[in-house]
Amino acid sequence: MKTQAIGEQSRHLTTARATATPAHVAGQDPEFLDARGVEARFSIRRSLLYELHSGGDIQSVSLRRRGQSRGKRLFSVDSIRAFLRQQMEVGK
Numbered sequence: 001m002k003t004q005a006i007g008e009q010s011r012h013l014t015t016a017r018a019t020a021t022p023a024h025v026a027g028q029d030p031e032f033l034d035a036r037g038v039e040a041r042f043s044i045r046r047s048l049l050y051e052l053h054s055g056g057d058i059q060s061v062s063l064r065r066r067g068q069s070r071g072k073r074l075f076s077v078d079s080i081r082a083f084l085r086q087q088m089e090v091g092k
Helices: 035-042 046-054 077-091
Strands: 002-006 009-013 060-063 072-076
Touching: 035 046, 035 072, 035 077, 072 077
Parallel strands: none
Antiparallel strands: 002 009, 060 072
């Protein structure tokens, strides 16, 4: 951190990059999570996550700009919880 004096005031400047705490770490209850967030919260790895999605067991949405081949896939936390509850019932 660097201090810059301007008249009688001093201003603290930093070149450190600002980062936000992910919702799954901050203790919030998000509606959607990306694959990393799902793994952190539910311990479901990316490969199983996509398998569950392709089988219709959980829901997701792909955010992608028109004309782009890549985007960001977000998974519905409610659908993951519903799937897990269903698995608990099947196991009884």
